[in-house]
Amino acid sequence: MAHRTRQPIAALLFALPAAVALLLTLVSAPSLHAQAPVPYPAMNLLKPSDPSLDASRQRAPLDLVHSKWLFRQGDDPHWSSPSLDDSHWQLVDSSQKFASYAQVARNRVYWYRLHLRFDGSQTDPALKIYSLARAYSAWANGNLLAQFGGRPGHPYPTYQPSRIYDLPAPPGLPADVVLAFRCVLLGNATTLDQPLLGPGKLTLGSHDELQQNRERDILRYDGPYWALLLLQILVGILTLMLFRAQPSQRDYLWIALLALQQVLQASLNTALDFVPISRDFVQLSQALLDAALTVLYLGFYAALMHHHLRRWKQFVYLGAFLIFAVELLHSETTLINDSLGAVLFILGWVPLILYPLVAMRRSGWRAHHEARLMLFPFALLALEFLLRYGSEVLVNLGLLQQMPAIFRGTFIAYFYVNSTLLANTLFWLAVPAIIVFRSNRLSRENARIAADMEAARRVQALLVPATPPATPGFLVDTVYIPAQEVGGDFFLVSPAPDYSLLIVVGDVSGKGVQAAMVVAAIVGILRNEASRQPETVLAHLNSALCGIISGFATCLCLHIDADGRLTVANAGHIPPYLDGRELALPGALPLGLAPGTQYDTLAFPLQPGNRIVLVSDGVVEAESADKQLLGFEGTRRLSTQSAQAIAATAAAFGQNDDITVVAITWTGNPS
Numbered sequence: 001m002a003h004r005t006r007q008p009i010a011a012l013l014f015a016l017p018a019a020v021a022l023l024l025t026l027v028s029a030p031s032l033h034a035q036a037p038v039p040y041p042a043m044n045l046l047k048p049s050d051p052s053l054d055a056s057r058q059r060a061p062l063d064l065v066h067s068k069w070l071f072r073q074g075d076d077p078h079w080s081s082p083s084l085d086d087s088h089w090q091l092v093d094s095s096q097k098f099a100s101y102a103q104v105a106r107n108r109v110y111w112y113r114l115h116l117r118f119d120g121s122q123t124d125p126a127l128k129i130y131s132l133a134r135a136y137s138a139w140a141n142g143n144l145l146a147q148f149g150g151r152p153g154h155p156y157p158t159y160q161p162s163r164i165y166d167l168p169a170p171p172g173l174p175a176d177v178v179l180a181f182r183c184v185l186l187g188n189a190t191t192l193d194q195p196l197l198g199p200g201k202l203t204l205g206s207h208d209e210l211q212q213n214r215e216r217d218i219l220r221y222d223g224p225y226w227a228l229l230l231l232q233i234l235v236g237i238l239t240l241m242l243f244r245a246q247p248s249q250r251d252y253l254w255i256a257l258l259a260l261q262q263v264l265q266a267s268l269n270t271a272l273d274f275v276p277i278s279r280d281f282v283q284l285s286q287a288l289l290d291a292a293l294t295v296l297y298l299g300f301y302a303a304l305m306h307h308h309l310r311r312w313k314q315f316v317y318l319g320a321f322l323i324f325a326v327e328l329l330h331s332e333t334t335l336i337n338d339s340l341g342a343v344l345f346i347l348g349w350v351p352l353i354l355y356p357l358v359a360m361r362r363s364g365w366r367a368h369h370e371a372r373l374m375l376f377p378f379a380l381l382a383l384e385f386l387l388r389y390g391s392e393v394l395v396n397l398g399l400l401q402q403m404p405a406i407f408r409g410t411f412i413a414y415f416y417v418n419s420t421l422l423a424n425t426l427f428w429l430a431v432p433a434i435i436v437f438r439s440n441r442l443s444r445e446n447a448r449i450a451a452d453m454e455a456a457r458r459v460q461a462l463l464v465p466a467t468p469p470a471t472p473g474f475l476v477d478t479v480y481i482p483a484q485e486v487g488g489d490f491f492l493v494s495p496a497p498d499y500s501l502l503i504v505v506g507d508v509s510g511k512g513v514q515a516a517m518v519v520a521a522i523v524g525i526l527r528n529e530a531s532r533q534p535e536t537v538l539a540h541l542n543s544a545l546c547g548i549i550s551g552f553a554t555c556l557c558l559h560i561d562a563d564g565r566l567t568v569a570n571a572g573h574i575p576p577y578l579d580g581r582e583l584a585l586p587g588a589l590p591l592g593l594a595p596g597t598q599y600d601t602l603a604f605p606l607q608p609g610n611r612i613v614l615v616s617d618g619v620v621e622a623e624s625a626d627k628q629l630l631g632f633e634g635t636r637r638l639s640t641q642s643a644q645a646i647a648a649t650a651a652a653f654g655q656n657d658d659i660t661v662v663a664i665t666w667t668g669n670p671s
Contacts (some may be wrong), residue, residue: 061128061205061213065094065197067114073102075109075182080139080529082178086113086118094197097401108185112196118169121292125169126207128214130162132196133183140177141168149184161272164210218595221416226419231428232259238432242564251370253370254300255431261296265289287327294320294352301356301378305371309359323348339396342389353382359470369441370434375421377430384423412413473562473670474501476508477663479647481618487658489616492526497563498669502532505662506573506591507613509551534559538591538599542571545592552590556614559586564606564666569599577613577639578604582632590610608668613639618657623652630654 070089078084092101102110127145129138135149142224145165169175183196196202203210236259243252260447268285271277298316302308322344330341356375388407394400402408409418468476476493488508495501504526508518525544529537534557554574560566568576568583572590575583586600615635622630630638630653638646643661650659 006546016359034657042087048091061209061542062098063199064114064202064204064289065199067219068093069197070113071101072111073108074111076111079111079113080137080142080180080182082141082176084113089113092197094199098197098199099398107183110185110196111183112179112183114179116167116169116179118175118177120169120171120173120175122169122172122206124207125167126164126205126210127167127179128162128164128203130201130203132181132201133185135184136196137182138165139180140165140336142180143168162214164214166207181554189243195595196370211467220411220584222424224415224417224421225266227424228428229262232262233424235259235428235431236263238435242435249303251300251303254296254303258293258296258300261289261292283328287599290327291320291324294323296348297378298352298355301371301374302359305356305359309355309362312351312355312358316355319348319351322323339393342393342396346386346389346393349382349385353386370438373437374430374434375570377427381423381427384419389420469495471495471501473499473667475665475667476501477643477661479643479661480653481647481651481659483618483655483658484511486513486516486520487511489618489658489660490519491614491660491662492523493662494526496532500532501560501664502537503558503560503614503662503664504537504555505616505660506553506555506571507616507618507658507660508549508553511657518545518551518553521545521548532559533601534567535599535601538569538571539597542591543595543598546595549592552592554617555588558612558614558664560606560664560666562670564608564610564668566604566606566612567601568604569601571597571599574615574617574635577615577636579611580636580640582636606666608666611640611663611665613643613646614660614662614664615639616660618655618659619646619650619661621657622653623656 038442050459069092070086071092072079072086072089079086087100090101098104127140129146132138132148136147137144138146146163167177167243169177182194203213205213236256239259243249243256246252253413259594268282268289272282294316298313302313326336326341326344326348330336330444356371356378360371360375388403390405391400391403406419409416411417450583468478471493472495474495477495478491480487480489480491482489488511490504490508491499493502495505506522507513508522510518522541522545526537529540531537531540537557538555541553545553552572555571556576557569558566558569558576568585569588570585571588573587577583583602583604585602590596619638620630620632620635624630630650635650637644638649641649643663645661647659647661
């Protein structure tokens with residue numbers, strides 16, 4: 001029931017991106033229409049029986065999308081001739097959908113013709129061609145002007161960089177130029193929608209003007225993508241550095257890999273502009289990059305939430321494989337038509353889109369602050385993808401006239417943007433925002449932990465004082481060096497009015513605050529312990545700790561009478577050293593493991609001047625840089641030195657754990 005009450009939050013998170021996308025669609029649709037190129041006043045379109053374009057007064061680059069084009073389906077090499085009688089050809093313009101005047105099918109050939117008229121005042125007239133059909137040939141007055149791609153069934157490039165071609169119109173002389181285009185439809189649904197008549201595909205102007213416009217368009221069209229790529233690179237470097245500093249935060253690694261994927265994608269797109277690359281390599285690379293993108297998004301969100309759904313991850317992997325297969329099969333074969341290919345592509349992404357929502361619901365909406373904050377940009381990215389490809393399916397099925405404006409792209413200020421760019425930019429801006437949020441949260445948590453640790457350290461300093469109490473008849477020297485702010489070692493030196501002395505040294509398993517809390521409980525029990533018999537003291541401690549602590553504690557308890565009689569009981573601790581030799585003691589279980597454990601005692605007579613040294617395992621387990629342990633033999637050799645010297649030597653050798661040293665010398669004279 002707790003999850004049901006939080007479902008409106010999930011609905012809101014996914015409804016907000018939908019509202020934003022709808023608003024952008026409604027706003028951008030009229031704006032794109034308003035910003036579409038309109039016929040220049042100088043353009044003179046003659047009557048349909050003579051569909052020529054008077055370019056005599058044309059002084060600015062003109063998009064030929066608005067010209068009156070002649071069209072014919074079929075193929076004949078003579079159709080490129082300027083003297084061809086094309087009066088019976090079909091007259092079309094850019095407002096007509098391609099399917100309304102042609103049979104749309106792969107590997108079909110279509111011809112377009114356009115008549116241009118120059119009066120001789122134009123200088124270096126030229127034509128810029130960009131992305132017509134996936135394969136085409138162009139003629140000017142019967143002379144081959146440009147050729148791209150191949151013929152049906154043969155390999156062809158997958159990308160068309162823009163090219164500028166000079167037209168045969170000598171300056172100072174009137175000239176008529178007939179443009180003829182032979183287009184082969186080998187592409188996908190977007191290419192079949194308008195194989196030739198589309199904005200920006202054919203532009204008329206002077207060579208210099210077209211070159212300047214092309215350089216300007218690189219900034220206008222590609223500038224936002226390069227800015228996004230720079231953001232991705234910076235975020236990738238930042239997250240990689242953070243991952244090296246915090247290897248446990250694996251979401252940083254996944255973001256760095258996502259940035260790498262984006263860099264590889266941009267590199268492939270850029271290389272296609274300048275380097276001839278085989279079609280098979282491009283198709284395989286693109287399929288791998290798209291499939292990898294799915295897996296990388298999955299790894300990022302799973303690591304961000306620290307909640308893994310094995311079955312859903314398997315669905316995502318299957319979706320990535322489906323994307324890979326569709327990319328390869330849909331590119332050149334007829335096994336998958338355009339609409340089915342788009343639907344399968346969407347289905348490949350659905351498991352990934354649902355994964356964050358399902359994982360968040362199962363782990364609890366209040367947990368994982370960063371995951372909740374990242375859900376909005378991720379949901380917007382997913383929604384943009386679904387709406388864009390869904391619109392393409394509707395266009396292919398004839399249920400939608402054209403793609404919504406925001407998905408086709410529009411100018412915002414000086415730059416050309418589309419929904420994909422906006423959604424990706426929001427996502428990659430959200431990543432550093434999440435990093436800042438996490439850093440602030442961790443800073444607050446670290447400050448709180450530091451305050452708690454300082455309080456625990458002060459409490460432990462009171463429980464384990466650095467200076468032992470007065471011990472008539474004994475010389476006592478103690479040293480305690482915790483490995484962290486607080487430690488798990490403890491000791492007690494308790495003199496009695498009868499001039500006897502009780503000494504307890506121990507070590508709690510674990511480190512940090514949890515071990516320090518157990519130490520506090522043990523010291524409190526010892527200070528309230530009425531018995532001074534070592535076996536009884538250990539039995540009472542064991543009874544109190546069993547079932548209370550999750551680990552265990554080793555402990556060594558000694559009692560020295562006023563006449564020098566030493567009684568020792570051990571609970572799994574390191575045996576004491578008497579004048580440089582180890583005392584052999586019977587083994588026993590540590591405290592807190594088994595209730596009712598009995599502890600044996602041994603008694604030894606002491607002579608005045610005898611010295612007993614008790615240490616914790618931080619001394620024995622001191623490890624050097626070359627992985628050598630100080631060990632029992634090294635500790636035995638050190639046991640004849642002062643407590644300060646023993647502790648200092650162990651710490652310098654290589655401290656890995658708390659170090660405790662208690663040295664007692666019986667003087668035999670309590671006065």
